[in-house]
Amino acid sequence: MMALQLMTGTTAAYLDAVAAADLFPDVAGGDHALLAGHGTRPGRAVPVEGGYLVSGSWQFASGMAHATHIHSAIQVEGTGELRVLAMPKSQVELVDNWDVLGLRATHSIDYHCADVLVPATHTYLATTTNPANGGAIYRLGLVNMSAIGHTGWAFGVGRRLLDELKLVAAAKSGTRNAAVDTAQFHAEYAAAEARLRSARAWAMEVWRGIEATLNAGELSSTEQDTLLRLALNHATWTVQDVGQTVHRWAGTAAIRRGPIDRFLRDLGTGTQHITSSPTVLQNCGKWLSGAQPRAHWEFLDLTP
Incomplete structure (x- = not known):
C-alpha cells in the first residue's frame, strides 16, 4: 500500500492536464488509476512522433496486484534523459516470481514490455520538483x-x-x-x-x-x-x-x-x-x- 500510494500520488502530481484527465477523471467518485512499478533500472525509450516506443524489464513492482497502471523509469535514447511513464498494466507482461522469505504480501513481481507506444503526455521528468498538481x-x-x-x-x-x-x-x-x-x-x-x-x-x-x-x-x-x-x-x-x-x-x-x-x-x-x-x-x-x-x-x- 505504501508503494501504491506513492506511485499513484506522484503520478497525479507530476503529470499535466492531458494525462490527469485520462488517469484521474473522477477522483472524488473513486474513478482513478492505481499505479505500481519500479524506477531504479530504467527501460529504453525511443522518441517517435507524439511519444516514445518503450522497451525494458523492471523488478520489484510492489503493489502490482492492486494496480491498474504501470509506473516505470525510462531513459530517452539519444539524450539520456530520465523520465517516468504511466501506462495501462495490460501493456506489460507480468512475471509471477515473488517467491521470497519476507514481505511476501507486497507481491513485488517483475514485468517487461517491448516497443510499447507511450504518449509523451503520459511521461514526466524523473528529477522534477515542480508539480503540476498537489501541495508543497x-x-x-x-x-x-x-x-x-x-x-x-x-x-x-x-x-x-x-x-x-x-x-x-x-x-x-x-x-x-x-x-x-x-x-x-x-x-x-x-x-x-x-x-x-x-x-x-x-x-x-x-x-x-x-x-x-x-x-x-x-x-x-x-x-x-x-x-x-x-x-x-x-x-x-x-x-x-x-x-x-x-x-x-x-x-x-x-x-x-x-x-x-x-x-x-x-x-x-x-x-x-x-x-x-x-x-x-x-x-x-x-x-x-x-x-x-x-x-x-x-x-x-x-x-x-
Whole structure:
C-alpha cells in the first residue's frame, strides 16, 4: 500500500492536464488509476512522433496486484534523459516470481514490455520538483518522497516487534526458567526501546525541518536531502538491531508461524532495499564529512 500510494500520488502530481484527465477523471467518485512499478533500472525509450516506443524489464513492482497502471523509469535514447511513464498494466507482461522469505504480501513481481507506444503526455521528468498538481510536499521530488514511506515502514515494524515481545514476556513470566524474568532481559528491552524511540525522534526532527522549508516555498537543501537519506538508513538498521533483540528473547515465538516470525522475515527482506544500502550511507558520509561539499543528489547517487 505504501508503494501504491506513492506511485499513484506522484503520478497525479507530476503529470499535466492531458494525462490527469485520462488517469484521474473522477477522483472524488473513486474513478482513478492505481499505479505500481519500479524506477531504479530504467527501460529504453525511443522518441517517435507524439511519444516514445518503450522497451525494458523492471523488478520489484510492489503493489502490482492492486494496480491498474504501470509506473516505470525510462531513459530517452539519444539524450539520456530520465523520465517516468504511466501506462495501462495490460501493456506489460507480468512475471509471477515473488517467491521470497519476507514481505511476501507486497507481491513485488517483475514485468517487461517491448516497443510499447507511450504518449509523451503520459511521461514526466524523473528529477522534477515542480508539480503540476498537489501541495508543497511534491516539491521534494519522487525519490525524496519515497523515503517517507520507507522510514515509516521501518518504525512500524520495530514498534510492532517490541509490542509483540512484551506480550510474549507477559505470557512466559513466572514460568520455570523464564528468561524474560531476568534482569538482562529487562535491560536489553529497555535499550531496544531507547534505540527505537531515539531513531524516531531524530527522523521526525529531520522531516519537521524539511516540512518548514517546503512550506516557505523553498526546495530542500543538499544537507536536508542528505539527512533524510541518512535518517532512513539509520532507522532501518536500528530496527534491524531491535529485531535481533526480539529474536534473542522471544524464544520459540520467533520461529513458529505468528506475528514475530512474520515481522522478522519482513525485516530481513526490507533491510535489503536499495534506499538503505551501504552505498547510500557512504555517499551521505562523503557530503557530511566535507569530502564532496559541492556535490548534490541525483536519485541515490551523490554527483560532483
